[in-house]
Amino acid sequence: MLAVLAALYDRAPQRIHGYELMKQTGLKSGSLYPLLMRMSERGLVSSEWCEPTAPGRPPRHAYRLTATGLALAREARSDPGSFGLSDAKA
């Protein structure tokens, strides 16, 4: 979840699509989507449908952190130790 939080925080306030988020975090779809669902249920992530960029394409879901998610991401970045990230790059 921390990788997703960090990726969304880096892009805030812009939104990011699911596939790009996969590439940015290195997570597979089988890990990313359950995380996004849980984070959305906890009010950390908001999603929005974006108009398709090319004709014939379906609208895509884009994600960004809510105020709660932003606060959590800031906290994780400032104090990685409390999130079990003492060795991680800040």
Added chain:
Amino acid sequence: MSVWIARPVMKLALAGMGSDRCEWAAAMHAEFAVAQEAGDGLSFAFGCLTTAWQELPRHAEGRLALARYICALGLILPVAALLLAGLWCGYPWVEPPYAGEIASFARMPTGMVPTIYAGNAAAMTGLATLLLLRIAGLIVLAWFVVDADWDRAGAMQRAGAAATITLTLFSAVAFADLTCVVLPLLAVGAELLSIPMLQRWHEDGVVAEA
């Protein structure tokens, strides 16, 4: 090649997401098009399938679907396999030592050893065919249970019960030995207990959701 596998896998994943996760299913579907263009379609589709299966126990619709699959794969099809194994081993003729064990399990009298002679040997083909139809019926029943088609499942159960009663009557007449119908009778009992319970749970769940 992988596109031909990825698409049905993705379809399976989207079908398993359930109505309360339909927005997430649509989101996955849109990203699948992008992943396919990038050459990641297959791994993306398998990831989505994993997600769909992980999510199944988390919502009522998924739990009901899971229960239907467990009933079909864990009860009905193993019973069909057991009956098929019996048929393979020479049903309705049960070798005396096995007949004795089955009779002792079912607390039936074991005094008479069944014998085959010209008269009752002719009945074996008919009884075996009837049991084969019963096995085919169980496979169809498993499909109806998975599909939650309770009317057809009920009709199939009634036909199965009728076939088992016919087996019992004819076996009693032809072989004077009922050990060969113990397993079919147990199958009917398990079916009659489990499927109506599952149907009631399913209908209660559907009413509660509505």
